[in-house]
Amino acid sequence: MIWLLLAMLPLVTACKARKQPPVEVPIQKPAGEPMAATMSATWLRDLPAPSDAKPRSVGGPKIMAGPYEDLLGSFEVDSTGEVFVVDSKREEKLQEIVVQPADGPPRALVRTQRLPGPFTEELFDVVIDSTNLYFASNVRMPDAAKVAYAVRAVPKAGGPARILVRRDLAADGLATDLLIDDAALYLLMQGDEPGADRYAASVARIPKAGGDPVHVATNIRGHYPFAIDDEFLYYEAQQPQPAGSALRPGQLVRVPKAGGAAQNIASTADSVGKIVVDKDYVIYTMQADRLMAIYRVPKAGGAPEELARFDGFPTGIAIDGGVVYWLVLAEELQAPAQLFARTFSGFSIAKMPRARNTGVKLPRAAHWLVDRATLYVSVSNGVERKPI
Numbered sequence: 001m002i003w004l005l006l007a008m009l010p011l012v013t014a015c016k017a018r019k020q021p022p023v024e025v026p027i028q029k030p031a032g033e034p035m036a037a038t039m040s041a042t043w044l045r046d047l048p049a050p051s052d053a054k055p056r057s058v059g060g061p062k063i064m065a066g067p068y069e070d071l072l073g074s075f076e077v078d079s080t081g082e083v084f085v086v087d088s089k090r091e092e093k094l095q096e097i098v099v100q101p102a103d104g105p106p107r108a109l110v111r112t113q114r115l116p117g118p119f120t121e122e123l124f125d126v127v128i129d130s131t132n133l134y135f136a137s138n139v140r141m142p143d144a145a146k147v148a149y150a151v152r153a154v155p156k157a158g159g160p161a162r163i164l165v166r167r168d169l170a171a172d173g174l175a176t177d178l179l180i181d182d183a184a185l186y187l188l189m190q191g192d193e194p195g196a197d198r199y200a201a202s203v204a205r206i207p208k209a210g211g212d213p214v215h216v217a218t219n220i221r222g223h224y225p226f227a228i229d230d231e232f233l234y235y236e237a238q239q240p241q242p243a244g245s246a247l248r249p250g251q252l253v254r255v256p257k258a259g260g261a262a263q264n265i266a267s268t269a270d271s272v273g274k275i276v277v278d279k280d281y282v283i284y285t286m287q288a289d290r291l292m293a294i295y296r297v298p299k300a301g302g303a304p305e306e307l308a309r310f311d312g313f314p315t316g317i318a319i320d321g322g323v324v325y326w327l328v329l330a331e332e333l334q335a336p337a338q339l340f341a342r343t344f345s346g347f348s349i350a351k352m353p354r355a356r357n358t359g360v361k362l363p364r365a366a367h368w369l370v371d372r373a374t375l376y377v378s379v380s381n382g383v384e385r386k387p388i
Contacts, residue, residue, distance in 0.1 A: 040148035040166040043115060043139045047152065047161040050096070050108040075383055076128045077371050078156070084109065084133055085383055086123045095123045097135060099156070100383070109133065110154055110161050127180040132156060132208075134164070134185055136175045149175035151187060151206055164210040179228050181257070184208060186228060188220070200238050205257065216259045221250060227277045232299070233257050234265070234282055236272040252282060252297065266297045266304050274317045276324075283307070283324060285314045294326060294342075308342055308355045320370040325358075325388075327368055336361040339375060339388065358388050 075085035081102035088095050097110040110133075112121045119139060126135045132153045139148045147169040154161035169175065169189060177188040185206045201220040204213035219238050220226065226235040232254040250272055252265040265282060273285040273292075281296040288306070292314055295304040312328035315337065319325070324342045329335075339360045360375060362368075368377040375386045 040139075040150065040168050043119060043121070044137070044148055044150040044163065044166045045113070046163055047110060047113060047154075049154075049159050049161075050111045074123070074125045074367055075369075075376070075378060076126055076133075077369065077376055078128055078130075082156070083376065083383055084126055084128060084156075085378070086126065086135075095121070097123065097126060097133065097154075107158075109156075109158060110135070110152075112137065115139065124174070124176050125178040127178045127185065128156065129180060129182075129208075134178060134180065134208075135161075136178050136187060138174055147173045149173075149189070151175070151178070151185060153208070153210075162210075164208075165206050165213055167213070177225055179226070181228060181230075184257075186216075186226075186233065186257070187213065188226060203233060203235070205259075214259065216257060217255050217262070221271065225274055227275045227282070228257060229277050229299075231256060234275055234277055234299075236268065236275070236284075237262065252284070254282075254299070263301070265299070265301045268304075273314060274326075276317050276319050278319050283317060283319070285317055285326065292328075294324070308340070310340070310355070312338075316368060318368075318370045321373060325370050325375075327362070338362070341388070360386055360388055362386075 075083055077083050083100040085098050085100070086095060087098050094114060095112045096108045098106050099109045100106040112123065115121060121137050121139050123135055123137045126133055128134070133156055134151060134153050136149060136151050148166065149169060150166040151164045152161040153164055164185070173190050175187055175189045179186040185208065187204050187206055188201055189204060190201045200218075202215055203217040203220065203226060205216050206213045217226070217233055217235055220235045221238045226233060228234070233256075234252070234254045236250040237253045238250065249270065250268045252268060252272065252275075253262040254265055255262045268284075268286055270287045273287075275282060275284045277283070277299065280299060282299055283294065283296045285292060285294055287293070288309060291309050291311060293309040294307045294314075294317065296307055297304045307324070308326075310328055312330050315327045315329055317324065317326045322343065325339060327337050327339050329337050339358045339362065340355045341358050342355045362375075362377050368375065370376075370388070373388055375388050377384050377386070
């Protein structure tokens with residue numbers, strides 16, 4: 001009997017082994033090559049066009065609806081009315097960029113790759129021109145010790161998403177915001193300056209055809225957007241916080257997009273929230289006497305001028321057709337956001353004693369934009385379109 005049990009022991013051991021979960025194999029870097037040089041090349045590659053794009057339902061004022069699990073909030077609208085939006089599939093550890101044509105069902109344009117173990121690729125921002133969509137994404141190591149980012153381009157009509165640039169960032173780094181002009185992309189990155197303040201950021205200029213990123217601005221106060229026009233890049237430069245003060249003064253500056261010395265525009269009493277530019281002015285939001293306010297200052301520099309003051313927290317600011325719009329969140333978490341507008345004539349204040357409430361009450365939105373007097377706003381399961 002004992003010999004029979006001994007004979008069956010290897011079989012029992014093998015059965016137990018088969019029931020054990022698979023062992024994760026640690027990532028091995030190539031001999032003699034540092035991880036900093038291999039992480040982005042290992043995890044960030046060209047993406048094939050999705051082969052199984054499924055139509056999605058559309059109805060009511062929503063131009064996008066259906067099985068969206070979570071929107072990161074980034075989307076763009078082109079001149080034909082097509083909407084390009086990021087959709088997350090958390091259970092599958094995937095994300096998609098979905099196109100909603102003006103007529104017809106939505107389709108998947110880009111799908112991220114499924115990475116092994118705890119690694120995930122996370123899409124952040126998208127921008128478009130007449131032919132292509134460009135997007136930034138990050139892959140973070142499990143211990144957050146290193147982040148790799150990439151910027152890719154994909155034809156709006158469909159096709160593979162090709163890598164324009166991929167790099168590694170330091171701990172706590174992220175590649176977040178993208179802007180675009182006729183020749184290049186401008187990428188906001190945190191953690192790209194060795195020894196810099198962890199909240200400081202920099203902007204790199206990336207040719208649309210691909211190539212090495214060229215830094216054009218540094219010491220940007222992190223997490224906040226920036227703006228561009230035909231010649232310059234505008235942002236808030238980080239300044240030391242006065243001892244014992246809750247305020248964080250800054251300096252609005254501009255720098256040539258091709259690179260060069262920064263030029264001071266105006267000093268700010270506290271952190272600037274959002275920035276937009278038009279023909280003559282830089283327009284920005286900032287806290288003022290426990291309220292929020294919108295200011296403007298000439299692009300070449302000068303004294304800031306207050307345009308509006310209000311309760312609540314602005315989630316953004318936009319200019320469309322000579323009208324400045326801002327979306328305000330109330331202090332109550334369940335209260336809907338409200339869209340406000342102020343009309344200008346050549347950016348001289350018209351006879352309007354107060355800002356006009358457009359009457360559009362919105363859910364708490366992650367992302368929004370105004371295009372040709374139409375508001376597009378991301379909600380929990382899609383993007384809604386509302387005439388204003």
